[in-house]
Amino acid sequence: MPDRDSSIRAVERAIVLLRALNQLPVSTLDGLHQLTSLPKPTLVRLLRTFEELGLVARGGRPGEYRLLDGVNALNSGYHHVPRVVEVAAPLVRELTERIKWPIAVAMLDVDALVVRYSTIPYSPLSLLHSSINMRLSLVSRALGRAYLAFCSREEQAMLLELVRQSPHPEDQIAQDRGAVLAMLEQTRARGYALRDGAVRPVSGTIAVPVMAKEFVAASIGITWFSSALSVEQIVDRHLDQLLDVSRKISEQL
Template sequence: MPTPRPVNVVLRALQILRALNRQPVSSVDAIHKHTAIPKSTIVRLLQTLEADGLVRRAPQYGAYHLTSEVTALTSGYHSEPRIVEAAAAPAEALTQELKWPVAVAVHDGDAMVVRYSTIPHSPLSFFHSTINMRLSLVTQALGRAFLAYCGPTEQDALIDLLVRSSGEPIAGQEASIRHMLAQVRERGYALRDPRVRPESSTIAVPIFEETRVVATIGLTWFSSALDAEQAVARFLPPLQEASAEISRQLAATAG
């Protein structure tokens, strides 16, 4: 399908909002200087934005300024959208290089939830889609990589939650779980429990924002194509580099 043409009036309104964001109060002349939009168009769009409560006139300056209503436009942009935005390009580059599908998951209660996947870009995908799929913190690679790198207090709380949860049959296995998590930290990566869908496997690493683990990224392959040792040797370095790049992107958008 051909790419639809952008709606110029919307693009111009966004340009005006960005120009207004440059300084506390802006005149029509200043907005025109920053955007090159005709002054008559600027005035009409400012009036429209004013009617919607995003902009207010400052008569004493003969100019305009943003209102607090513009903050509502960012209320839906929090940790998960930032992670997805930061992860998209590195994850797609990883799949373009290695062909296997890559997923990025974030923590949600007693599980990890897939929020981004390169399945549409991979010729070797296992599922039509994994978006919003919930994954175990104990048996899935994306969950293990997160739980292993949590702070001690958070890890203890999550393990306690899992022990009490009927969905995770791990009562009496706390010692073995903690041993597995220690191995993940020592190795720097997690593998899926081989008893879960043995026809495929996943390797995952944590994604950090500063020193805090905020998500995980993993790559899945057919078990018949590579054994675990071969997969680690081939996939771990580029997966770790992708994680580092996502962390750099998160740092660049912090605040």
């Protein structure tokens, strides 16, 4: 357990540092320390590793660092974002045309789920004009919970550590580790996720994961007016349809 926890912390710190480096063309050691709150010796060790891997180069002055094009190799073989959207779009659009409620397709972006596709333009029953690129909490939003509950235990642990560092109000429930783990176990057991009732109570979202073999590739979710239908009614009427769409997407990935 200590070795695994140490490995998770190392990966977490590397991700945090990469995100900080990506914010500016040239970063300083002092600036990275302020952005990440990581100890300077830790930053130096990580930066040296990144240099050896061809991801980072030293700047023109001491203590300066910049990302190299080699960082693009981290996603050069990963085509799930456009592929998931390409496969999911016609399927979720067809479902929205039948049930009228809008459906979102969201994917992981470091410490949150980001909406990559939405059927809001095809729905007469939406509270929003658009949800594209909206960031959704992993622990409060249904789409985030669906991802977090069904990903591997190792990935789940790493993501929870990241979310615990988030200052966003919707992420604060991650501080109660026991409650969050119980919620995720309940979500996994019933096969679908629900949004925290305290977040935007005017509507609700039910979400399920989309699997690519043993990995979670995305989450898809239906949003409805809380005044129109209860959770029980949504589950009874539309859960099987949502799960069917999820299976169809998975089969094509």
